[in-house]
Amino acid sequence: MKRLFLIACLFSVYTVQAQNTREQFFKLTRAGFNEKNTLNTTAFVEKYFRLPGNTGFNASIRQVESILKAAGFVEQKNAETESPLTYRVEKRPMKRNTWEPVNAVIRIEGERDPLMQFSTNRNMLAINSASTPAGGVSAEVVFMGKDAKIADIDVKGKILFAETSSGRLFTMAMNAGALGVMGYSMPSYTKPEIHQTSVQFSSISNPQNKGFAINLSYGAKEKLKAALSKGVVKMNVVTEAKSYNAEELTIVANIQGYINPNERFVYSAHVQEPGANDNATGVATLAEMARLSAVLYKSGKIRPQRTLTFLWGDEISSTGRYISEDKDRAKGILWGMSLDMVGENTSKTGGTFLLEKMPDPSAIWTR
The missing domain is CATH 3.50.30.30 (Glucose Oxidase; domain 1)
Structure with a gap:
């Protein structure tokens, strides 16, 4: 009985500690997340009709790059491990104009x-x-x-x-x-x-x-x-x-994990498509998430055990390549989250939340 009581006490302490840690992170992110940054980035991206390789798509990628650089991410030369905060712009020739x-x-x-x-x-x-x-x-x-x-x-x-x-x-x-x-x-x-x-x-x-x-x-x-x-x-x-020949750009940023760097959480947002809602909002929200994460990391307020990856590119294909092009990297992907059509106020847009999904277990939508 004493042993069971001790286990129960230890579990209770662990649960309280986990809750305290979670609340601590919520406070940090809620206090540091800058909605004006997000709205400004949304407005920038929304100006363009974005398709891979075209002017608006590339301008949006470069805008994200400028946000990452200002936050302290450094351009990767050879490997992600060069610095705790790295980013790279991947370039691929397009098969069609x-x-x-x-x-x-x-x-x-x-x-x-x-x-x-x-x-x-x-x-x-x-x-x-x-x-x-x-x-x-x-x-x-x-x-x-x-x-x-x-x-x-x-x-x-x-x-x-x-x-x-x-x-x-x-x-x-x-x-x-x-x-x-x-x-x-x-x-x-x-x-x-x-x-x-x-x-x-x-x-x-x-x-x-x-x-x-x-x-x-x-x-x-x-x-x-x-x-x-x-x-x-x-x-x-x-x-x-x-209609013209172009390269497809993808931008990937990483905050290195300090215990299990080969394991990672991947956040993604697709850049193409013409709308503010779909998906300038996702591009902007993910950019602000990356900026704030870098600020908290540099200040010593967070130290992720696993790598945090932020990815912007063409919908489906960019994340698909991220998984398929490096089998060792793919093994370490524990979880993914797509920032797509973020923060819509349906009382203003008049929209209906439409779910299109495969049979369970499959994607989970949060509102």
């Missing part, structure tokens, strides 16, 4: 105001769309209903419009001689009838770099359908985009 949107405007002929424009909705131009000639193209818009077949519609030299994804529409329309397409495909959980100017970004397969795909908002789709109900509609479409 990167893509970068510049501008887009669509206007129903005879109307003064644009139906949509890039300056207020960057998602309207589907990824991999080509540029139109200067001044754009003007053509008749042809609507394809739900049960219609493109073989029964003359789309040559015209713009095909349908209530389906622009990516699905594009290939068959281009094969039939269309100049481009306009698609509408907003899931119901995005509440498009309420958020009538919202558009989800999408991409098309366009190896020939010809033609364009426009993603319509609910409001634009309804206006276009109303115009078509009155007769023939012609539209002027201006698109401008760049």
